[in-house]
Amino acid sequence: MAHNFDLVIIGGGILGTSISYFLGFLNKTKKIAIIEQAHNVAFHTSSRNTGKVHAPYLYNPEKKKMFAKTTFHGYEMLEEYSRLKKFPFKKDGVIEVSLDEKGTKVLEKYFKWGKQNGLQDNDIKLMDKNELKKIEPEIKCESALYVYKDGSTDYSKVTEAVMKDSRENGINFMLDTKVTNIKKIDDKWKITLNNDYEIFANFVINAAGGEAIDIAHKIGVAETFTDMHFRGEYWRTPKEYNNLTKTSVYSVPKYPDYPFLDPHWIIRVDGSCEIGPNAVPVFSPYGYNKTENIKEFIPKILEMLRTGARKTIFDKQFQELAINEIQSAMSKSAMINRVKRFLPKIDAKKITERGTAGIRSSVINENGQFVPDVILEGDSMSFHILNYNSPGATGALPFSMYVVNHLSKQGMFESERSDAQCGPWKFSDMIEKLAL
Numbered sequence: 001m002a003h004n005f006d007l008v009i010i011g012g013g014i015l016g017t018s019i020s021y022f023l024g025f026l027n028k029t030k031k032i033a034i035i036e037q038a039h040n041v042a043f044h045t046s047s048r049n050t051g052k053v054h055a056p057y058l059y060n061p062e063k064k065k066m067f068a069k070t071t072f073h074g075y076e077m078l079e080e081y082s083r084l085k086k087f088p089f090k091k092d093g094v095i096e097v098s099l100d101e102k103g104t105k106v107l108e109k110y111f112k113w114g115k116q117n118g119l120q121d122n123d124i125k126l127m128d129k130n131e132l133k134k135i136e137p138e139i140k141c142e143s144a145l146y147v148y149k150d151g152s153t154d155y156s157k158v159t160e161a162v163m164k165d166s167r168e169n170g171i172n173f174m175l176d177t178k179v180t181n182i183k184k185i186d187d188k189w190k191i192t193l194n195n196d197y198e199i200f201a202n203f204v205i206n207a208a209g210g211e212a213i214d215i216a217h218k219i220g221v222a223e224t225f226t227d228m229h230f231r232g233e234y235w236r237t238p239k240e241y242n243n244l245t246k247t248s249v250y251s252v253p254k255y256p257d258y259p260f261l262d263p264h265w266i267i268r269v270d271g272s273c274e275i276g277p278n279a280v281p282v283f284s285p286y287g288y289n290k291t292e293n294i295k296e297f298i299p300k301i302l303e304m305l306r307t308g309a310r311k312t313i314f315d316k317q318f319q320e321l322a323i324n325e326i327q328s329a330m331s332k333s334a335m336i337n338r339v340k341r342f343l344p345k346i347d348a349k350k351i352t353e354r355g356t357a358g359i360r361s362s363v364i365n366e367n368g369q370f371v372p373d374v375i376l377e378g379d380s381m382s383f384h385i386l387n388y389n390s391p392g393a394t395g396a397l398p399f400s401m402y403v404v405n406h407l408s409k410q411g412m413f414e415s416e417r418s419d420a421q422c423g424p425w426k427f428s429d430m431i432e433k434l435a436l
């Protein structure tokens, strides 16, 4: 294998893999590699999520502009790609419910945002409880927002198909390979892999998910930011609940500025049902179990105390919410009861099987606030994608197009062609359509 690359992407989640997809079509002579520490792509957050292809109704068109736009186009691109590759994509909708008058006001705001973000009259509808009852008799609520244009998929299958296409276009996938160090030497990056050997690259894209901040810090970028990790746990429900509702159900989050959404009632693309996720504070982007959390506890606490996260952990509101989440990790009933508020028929005793947990890494600024949108930092030799959170899987394809175009336009990494056909999409036409 060559030891010199024109470009190296760190991280083979849905984001890094999608970036490689477009780079592969636009560059035929450049040497490009993607480095992933796991034995397959989408091993972490990109396969450990709710599997929803979201409509852009939860995103303030001003504060979360990037997520709103990429979600809108991501839905259509994923639908098209799934049809082409013949893997399941269901336009199965989602119902967002409010349990009180305050929540109903929030739903009215979401309805407005949805429309501002491009949803049409037949994509989204506000309903009172009586109207919803006729469609979904088991749901108890004050009012609801029925979003017809919301879907379900399996993001690990999507990412694997994207990897296959990228490989056919000459992208090198280095799996089971961890970036353990990275250093600038003159006009090249010296990248140490598995603490064992080195490769060199002219340009680096950091798409390392929960480790993206750490990699940025290693090379002196984004130093005023830090992150906190939250484990989202799920419970699988028995088959007898598979027809409890026709559609997944979310409830209005009480504190949308914090990464604590209340757990949802989820119908997955294969028809199975789950409850989740909560958001339990953990100490590592891979803190799925006690051993990893104990190992990372002291370094993470020390890091939080010397950064903006210090203010977050001493914030009373944050502490209350975090305790609530920890309770719902320790007690199954506490978690199930959060969904029982709007689906009273569920019986915690019948639920015995855990689902697959995933970890969200949220970026915090120097004032201790959670940053709402994605953060992009770059210079002439590197580009860093930080805080790429929900609904990141939905928007990964259009967002990757944006990144590739941005790098080319800024002269950071110029692609050889801009009018290439990238699978079903002509790159230049899509960039015009995205208008990001």
Ligand SMILES: Cc1cc2nc3c(=O)[nH]c(=O)nc-3n(C[C@H](O)[C@H](O)[C@H](O)COP(=O)(O)OP(=O)(O)OC[C@H]3O[C@@H](n4cnc5c(N)ncnc54)[C@H](O)[C@@H]3O)c2cc1C
Pocket (backbone or CB within 6 Å): 010, 011, 012, 013, 014, 015, 016, 035, 036, 037, 038, 041, 042, 043, 044, 045, 046, 047, 048, 049, 050, 051, 052, 053, 054, 177, 178, 179, 180, 207, 208, 209, 210, 211, 212, 232, 233, 277, 358, 359, 360, 388, 389, 390, 391, 392, 393, 394, 395
């Ligand atoms: C509980 C939960 C539910 C969610 N539900 C949804 C949903 O329903 N719909 C939706 O659109 N989005 C959802 N999301 C968000 C979505 O899953 C993420 O935004 C998306 O998967 C992020 O992709 P990524 O490629 O940036 O990160 P990741 O999937 O985490 O990929 C980053 C990769 O980088 C690798 N890496 C890191 N450091 C190194 C290193 N040093 N060397 C080599 N490799 C490295 C990691 O192994 C990892 O595979 C959810 C997220 C969570 C946590």
